[in-house]
Amino acid sequence: MRDPYLHEIRVTWGDCDPARIAYTARIPAWALDAINGFWEHVLDGDGWFQMEIDRGYGSPFVHMRLDFRSPVTPRHRLICAVRPVRLGTKSIEFAVEGSQDGTPCFEGRFVCVFTNSADFTSRPAPDEIRAAVEPYLPV
Amino acid sequence: MRDPYLHEIRVTWGDCDPARIAYTARIPAWALDAINGFWEHVLDGDGWFQMEIDRGYGSPFVHMRLDFRSPVTPRHRLICAVRPVRLGTKSIEFAVEGSQDGTPCFEGRFVCVFTNSADFTSRPAPDEIRAAVEPYLPV
Amino acid sequence: MRDPYLHEIRVTWGDCDPARIAYTARIPAWALDAINGFWEHVLDGDGWFQMEIDRGYGSPFVHMRLDFRSPVTPRHRLICAVRPVRLGTKSIEFAVEGSQDGTPCFEGRFVCVFTNSADFTSRPAPDEIRAAVEPYLPV
Amino acid sequence: MRDPYLHEIRVTWGDCDPARIAYTARIPAWALDAINGFWEHVLDGDGWFQMEIDRGYGSPFVHMRLDFRSPVTPRHRLICAVRPVRLGTKSIEFAVEGSQDGTPCFEGRFVCVFTNSADFTSRPAPDEIRAAVEPYLPV
Numbered sequence: 337m338r339d340p341y342l343h344e345i346r347v348t349w350g351d352c353d354p355a356r357i358a359y360t361a362r363i364p365a366w367a368l369d370a371i372n373g374f375w376e377h378v379l380d381g382d383g384w385f386q387m388e389i390d391r392g393y394g395s396p397f398v399h400m401r402l403d404f405r406s407p408v409t410p411r412h413r414l415i416c417a418v419r420p421v422r423l424g425t426k427s428i429e430f431a432v433e434g435s436q437d438g439t440p441c442f443e444g445r446f447v448c449v450f451t452n453s454a455d456f457t458s459r460p461a462p463d464e465i466r467a468a469v470e471p472y473l474p475v
Numbered sequence: 476m477r478d479p480y481l482h483e484i485r486v487t488w489g490d491c492d493p494a495r496i497a498y499t500a501r502i503p504a505w506a507l508d509a510i511n512g513f514w515e516h517v518l519d520g521d522g523w524f525q526m527e528i529d530r531g532y533g534s535p536f537v538h539m540r541l542d543f544r545s546p547v548t549p550r551h552r553l554i555c556a557v558r559p560v561r562l563g564t565k566s567i568e569f570a571v572e573g574s575q576d577g578t579p580c581f582e583g584r585f586v587c588v589f590t591n592s593a594d595f596t597s598r599p600a601p602d603e604i605r606a607a608v609e610p611y612l613p614v
Numbered sequence: 615m616r617d618p619y620l621h622e623i624r625v626t627w628g629d630c631d632p633a634r635i636a637y638t639a640r641i642p643a644w645a646l647d648a649i650n651g652f653w654e655h656v657l658d659g660d661g662w663f664q665m666e667i668d669r670g671y672g673s674p675f676v677h678m679r680l681d682f683r684s685p686v687t688p689r690h691r692l693i694c695a696v697r698p699v700r701l702g703t704k705s706i707e708f709a710v711e712g713s714q715d716g717t718p719c720f721e722g723r724f725v726c727v728f729t730n731s732a733d734f735t736s737r738p739a740p741d742e743i744r745a746a747v748e749p750y751l752p753v
Numbered sequence: 754m755r756d757p758y759l760h761e762i763r764v765t766w767g768d769c770d771p772a773r774i775a776y777t778a779r780i781p782a783w784a785l786d787a788i789n790g791f792w793e794h795v796l797d798g799d800g801w802f803q804m805e806i807d808r809g810y811g812s813p814f815v816h817m818r819l820d821f822r823s824p825v826t827p828r829h830r831l832i833c834a835v836r837p838v839r840l841g842t843k844s845i846e847f848a849v850e851g852s853q854d855g856t857p858c859f860e861g862r863f864v865c866v867f868t869n870s871a872d873f874t875s876r877p878a879p880d881e882i883r884a885a886v887e888p889y890l891p892v
Contacts, residue, residue, distance in 0.1 A: 350786070487662065488771065
């Protein structure tokens with residue numbers, strides 16, 4: 337099983353609220369950035385944009401859940417570790433763990449389904465996706 | 476039991492991705508806007524900003540989960556129905572249901588804890604919060 | 615000449631940075647929301663989304679400039695007054711003035727050009743746009 | 754005169770609107786990220802957050818203007834070249850030029866003033882700022 341993909345986020349002033357920590361709504365947005373980064377990492381640089389427009393399929397979210405462990409701040413880069421944890425016939429689940437300077441900040445699960453770009457209908461996971469994802473799955 | 480608070484969101488072009496539907500990360504952000512709107516509704520116009528700065532307490536999120544039922548588009552206003560569903564000693568849970576033109580788009584659960592603004596330490600729910608929230612709780 | 619269109623923004627905790635005022639990047643985003651609101655107001659509820667997808671033309675921005683006069687906070691609603699100030703053959707310029715509780719917060723100018731949705735080529739302002747905009751133009 | 758600081762932005766699906774290009778409001782936000790990156794680059798890793806909280810001064814924006822030359826897409830990284838172009842007694846002006854794969858996408862000018870964090874009053878540019886900025890100024 338391959339190590340999770342690590343995605344680095346620069347947390348800044350504009351991400352923080354008056355409590356001096358990243359505003360809560362930034363965190364699911366970053367987790368999504370990290371999942372998109374995983375796709376770029378395993379699909380020759382292609383993220384959701386190229387997946388949808390060049391490759392003809394999409395992967396819309398049907399579920400997300402997050403637990404927030406510790407505040408995120410601009411003091412350190414936020415490292416998001418992304419691992420696909422389940423690949424079903426028509427869906428995929430990701431685990432994303434965010435940490436700063438070794439401290440766990442959040443962990444989340446995200447479920448996406450596969451669709452055809454042309455008409456937004458459901459479809460099985462494309463073969464190229466299976467091939468790219470399987471090395472990362474838990475045995 | 477009072478009806479849920481209804482919060483209206485204008486969904487626009489800039490919220491949509493190339494699939495012509497609202498980008499997933501916009502949805503938790505709107506759910507948070509709606510919860511903030513609930514507080515404004517029951518606390519004389521005071522949302523998180525005034526809660527933290529004028530009233531001396533905050534309510535950071537420790538958990539969120541969302542199921543996405545149907546795409547959100549700019550074709551209709553998004554109505555977010557917010558209801559507190561559980562008020563513990565030191566935490567509160569909200570249900571938020573988003574719909575457009577009567578179609579359910581998403582539903583989510585959000586758990587917040589209460590903190591003192593000054594030092595970010597945990598604290599029980601303030602009395603004024605208990606009084607404001609209890610009429611909305613399920614019996 | 616008609617009065618400018620007034621667009622109301624709910625400024626919240628999540629819009630603010632640790633200086634307890636709205637983060638600068640929120641302001642051009644709100645001005646754009648207000649311009650989209652102007653289009654909805656004068657085009658039977660249709661904003662950029664419907665303009666592009668149903669009506670076949672777009673209006674991408676080629677220029678913006680903003681002067682920031684006074685901080686924006688969640689203490690009051692932000693009122694954005696939108697007025698088209700110039701309608702050229704192929705372009706339109708808007709003035710947007712943001713104020714809170716009567717205090718001017720920012721003023722900006724925004725220039726858009728008209729394009730065909732299908733191929734992103736330049737085109738003259740559609741007749742329905744001319745008709746909708748002219749009552750608002752300075753004499 | 755030193756070369757401008759180059760700040761890389763990963764443009765993604767979620768940044769794009771249904772026209773398949775980055776939504777206009779993302780662009781000033783990225784320019785600000787790039788200016789914050791410049792500060793991190795010249796101030797030992799400290800951006801606006803540390804400037805305001807650890808160093809005791811801020812640099813709020815009083816003006817921005819942008820010309821949009823070519824659409825921004827997820828096809829390439831967006832490189833933002835940041836150069837301070839004028840350092841006044843109490844203000845600083847930045848030029849930011851964004852390009853993708855060598856094509857100019859936007860150029861902007863941004864003016865900030867210096868303030869004391871404690872009370873938001875105006876102040877001269879701190880000496881450490883003068884020292885950090887001067888090598889980048891046009892002769």
